[in-house]
Amino acid sequence: MLTHLITGRIIFCEVVAIYGVIMAIVFSAKITGNLEGGTDGLWSPNNYLTGHVLFWGGLTVGMCNLCCGVAVGITGSNAAVADAADPQLFVKILIVEVFSSILGLFGLIVGLIMTGSAEEFK
Incomplete structure (x- = not known):
C-alpha cells in the first residue's frame, strides 16, 4: 500500500x-528580443502592459x-498514516x-488566460 501512496x-x-514549465514556454514566446529599430519604442x-501581465x-x-x-x-503524509491504520x-x-492538486491546475488556467491577453514585446 505504501508504494501506491509514494507513486x-x-x-x-x-x-x-x-x-x-508550460508557463515558462508561454512566457518565452511573448519575449522576442528584437531591438533593431533602437530603444525608442x-x-x-x-x-x-505585457511586462505587468507576465x-x-x-x-x-x-x-x-x-x-x-x-x-x-500534507494530504500525502496524512494518507500514509491513514492508509496504514x-x-x-x-x-x-x-x-x-x-482535489488539492487541482489548485495548481486552476493557477495554470488563470495564468494562461492572463498571458493570452498580452501582446509580444515590440
Missing part, C-alpha cells in the same frame, strides 16, 4: 513542475503551485489529494 505523490508533484504602454501571471501560477505542493504534501481509506484519501 501518487510523485505523480502529483511532477504535474506541478510541468505546470511551471522600448518603453511603450504596450510593453509595460509578472502577475507568473506570480499567480507560482503561488497556486506553492499552495498545491503544500496541500499535496485502515486500508479502505486509500481511495477516499486519493480523491482528497486529487
